[in-house]
Amino acid sequence: MKAIATKLLVVAMIVTTANAAPAKGDDFNSVVKMIEQFYRVKHVGIPFLAKAGMKVGMTAARIKGGQARRIAEAGSIKLAVFEDQEFNGDFTKFRASLNEALNATWMPLIQTLSAQDEEQVYIFLKDAGQKVNVLVITIEQRDATVVQVTLSPRNLALLLKDPEGTGKSITQEATINDQE
């Protein structure tokens, strides 16, 4: 009887450990690779963006017509850009794969799919102690961006109040073109 109990305890411990699995090392890169494989596209590296005049995380964004303010914490921005490529594929399948890959470590906040504009926006959150990591994935007809930033509690409040608008502002902040 004791042997059975011990086995059951071991099973319980395994189940508990599996549920509390730590975050994967680099989900940002995994998402970029997933987009590349699913849509057969290639992202553009940061040095190329710098040449093109893209500022990465240096410019404040305007939220809901209010005052311009910096959203992402300084130095926290990870960015991958896909430019002028075909994003043909079943978006419901892509969404399912994305959720399956991220749901263990990230919390899905909002996902919007617009068949009319062929636009997909996904926002995931991950607790990072006093702050929170945000992953914003935007896929349009010919362009896509993957942005990961860290937000302060104050800016997380903004995101929760207006997930769609603030999510767009995060992407805008990360990718704004200096030459425009």
Added chain:
Amino acid sequence: MKTLLIAIFLILAPVFAAQAQQDSRIQMTALDHLAAKASQTIDVNIDERLMRLAARVFDDKDEDEREVKKLVANLKGVYVKSFEFETAGQYAAADIEPIRTQLRGPGWTRLVNVTSKKDGILEVYLLFNGEQVGGMAVLHTDDKELTVVNIVGPVDVDKLARLEGQFGIPDLGLGSPKKTKNDDEK
């Protein structure tokens, strides 16, 4: 024997705990296939972890945020699924039936049912745990639109309107009952 019982309890406790928390959680995955037909799909998932995070970040000094913070403090989750269609008839009553079946379950009571020619049908359901409201569901159906909002946990119905337009919850006119209620009600 005692060790065996403890082991069984350890294994089953999380299962029962999850079950108890899911009482007012409406399973909406049955609607997912509509995304392929919809011109716009919005899917909001704010689970208990995010709710705890939200309660932490809202500012007590701001009156509006203080109210929202109080409102969300005990909530276990907010879930929204919304579909907009180009043309009418893209979804059928059968598509919503899995949702309605859950709302016909024990504890659920339909509080509001407003039919308007202009705004479609708005139904508000509450889940009562004894005398306490343990959750809420809002079902808004229109020719070209379908929205399901599910708030899990104790809800202060009077203050609920404060959540509209926040957390991805669409403005459903819960704060000010539709003007058309008397005029258009069938």
